[in-house]
Amino acid sequence: MKSFLFYDIETSGLNPAFDQVLTFACIRTDLSLTELSREVITVQLRPDIVPSPGAFLTHGLTPEELETGIVEYQAALKIHKLFNTPESISIGYNSLGFDDEFLRFLFYRNLLDPYSHQFAHGCSRMDMLPVAAVYYLFCSQALSWPVLEGGKPSLKLEHLSRENKFVVSGKAHEAMADVEALLSLSRKFAAQKEIWEYVLGFFDKRKDVKRIAGLKNAVYVENNRFELGLMVSVSFGAKMNYIAPVIHIGGSIPYKNQTLWIRLDQEGLLDGTDEDHGIYDLFVIRKRPGDQVFVLPCLDRFMEKLTPGARSASKKNLSLIKGDSELFIKTASYHKSFRYPEIPDIDPDAGLYEKGFFSPGEKQEIARFHQSDEKNRKKVCGTFKSARGTTLAQRILARNFNHTLSPPHEFSSHMARLSGEGDHQVKGYKNDVKFTCAHGLAEIEQIEAKEGLDPASQKMLAWLKRHIVELSASFAEPF
Numbered sequence: 001m002k003s004f005l006f007y008d009i010e011t012s013g014l015n016p017a018f019d020q021v022l023t024f025a026c027i028r029t030d031l032s033l034t035e036l037s038r039e040v041i042t043v044q045l046r047p048d049i050v051p052s053p054g055a056f057l058t059h060g061l062t063p064e065e066l067e068t069g070i071v072e073y074q075a076a077l078k079i080h081k082l083f084n085t086p087e088s089i090s091i092g093y094n095s096l097g098f099d100d101e102f103l104r105f106l107f108y109r110n111l112l113d114p115y116s117h118q119f120a121h122g123c124s125r126m127d128m129l130p131v132a133a134v135y136y137l138f139c140s141q142a143l144s145w146p147v148l149e150g151g152k153p154s155l156k157l158e159h160l161s162r163e164n165k166f167v168v169s170g171k172a173h174e175a176m177a178d179v180e181a182l183l184s185l186s187r188k189f190a191a192q193k194e195i196w197e198y199v200l201g202f203f204d205k206r207k208d209v210k211r212i213a214g215l216k217n218a219v220y221v222e223n224n225r226f227e228l229g230l231m232v233s234v235s236f237g238a239k240m241n242y243i244a245p246v247i248h249i250g251g252s253i254p255y256k257n258q259t260l261w262i263r264l265d266q267e268g269l270l271d272g273t274d275e276d277h278g279i280y281d282l283f284v285i286r287k288r289p290g291d292q293v294f295v296l297p298c299l300d301r302f303m304e305k306l307t308p309g310a311r312s313a314s315k316k317n318l319s320l321i322k323g324d325s326e327l328f329i330k331t332a333s334y335h336k337s338f339r340y341p342e343i344p345d346i347d348p349d350a351g352l353y354e355k356g357f358f359s360p361g362e363k364q365e366i367a368r369f370h371q372s373d374e375k376n377r378k379k380v381c382g383t384f385k386s387a388r389g390t391t392l393a394q395r396i397l398a399r400n401f402n403h404t405l406s407p408p409h410e411f412s413s414h415m416a417r418l419s420g421e422g423d424h425q426v427k428g429y430k431n432d433v434k435f436t437c438a439h440g441l442a443e444i445e446q447i448e449a450k451e452g453l454d455p456a457s458q459k460m461l462a463w464l465k466r467h468i469v470e471l472s473a474s475f476a477e478p479f
Helices: 053-059 063-067 072-083 095-109 128-138 157-163 175-190 193-203 205-213 308-323 325-337 360-371 374-381 387-400 409-419 437-448 455-476
Strands: 003-011 021-029 035-042 088-092 124-127 218-221 224-232 243-251 259-263 285-287 294-296
Touching: 003 053, 003 095, 003 175, 021 072, 021 095, 021 175, 035 072, 035 175, 053 437, 053 455, 072 088, 072 095, 072 387, 088 095, 088 175, 095 124, 095 128, 095 387, 124 128, 124 193, 128 175, 128 193, 128 224, 157 175, 175 193, 193 205, 205 294, 218 308, 218 325, 224 259, 243 308, 243 325, 259 325, 308 325, 360 374, 360 387, 374 387, 387 409, 409 437, 409 455, 437 455
Parallel strands: 003 088, 088 124
Antiparallel strands: 003 021, 021 035, 218 224, 224 243, 224 294, 243 259, 259 285
């Protein structure tokens, strides 16, 4: 039976490859949004995680709460099973921009399929944040929309919940309270049946691709056809009404699931050039089927939602494109062929995109690992032929069951680098680095310099400072 799995997470920081999920909450409903079950999972803080003070001040999770949780490996198994229950449609709020990537890396480093919940066994995913933008634009009667000081609208879940008096069991940024607010919001949207059915189609990959293929407005540049559309994205901001005119410049050659788009509402869009490559210096939006960016046709009832400035800039930029068609064609060709550079010395935890799917051989080794009891997992690790499988499996044991073995040298080295005092930091897939003790203490110092901290925040910062100082001392001798 098809069901919706509404969920939310709270995390130790903002880096999906390196930070961890600390609480996971979900409510499963039928397609009529009637609740079937709910669950909350609390996760212990891993020994190789330096907590972000900003994150902890936001969600307020205390060390006492985290100590009652289960280890990350056990949590990953439970969450993966929930998401991969056949016919599950997982739904979050800004989940495709944040939560879903956190879960992919959680599954990956714990040797679980990071993508199966997106397509296998009738499973799929949705994000209610871009849906809220569509309702704000085209079905405003569905909700009471919050307006902040200065007249700026807000699509934040906590503001929507407060404005519409949703009944929740806790405060904002508590995982279950946010899930309850998300479900209440979805019920409001679903009451407008026609638009509800329409927006659900944006998350159906086949429908999404078909809609884009059916765009009828286009311009011709040197006999090349470029479709025109309207893109809805919260990232465009309230000032632009969350909608922008775009031109489709084609599909990515190395990444077959990406279509490429350029916003036309930018003043000075074509003023700059990238002299190294001889192309326009502009930003290209990369859209995947069924993601959180929606493309609409250029119908009058949709076009009227554009700001006057967006209309004017779009008309001007289309004229400039036709005026220097050769440079535009070269720019489009460059971006269609663009391939992300490989990051040298990327940490194994961050290797999801670079290393790709687990091979059939790796899957067999992984299955033996999961099926083994705790006493035999170290022995199973020794039989792995896959280098990344070996490393990830050893890290699982060191992080979750460190009393059962001495950590491998690789993980001890990983821990030692988290003090942040040396030059050898843990590198991520965006050429970023893992949050270190030095980062954490510097952030605490910046926060403490501000006035008006309440007693709860002061208490949290005091614990974080003690915890991070202790971590820094232990990283020299992790075990």
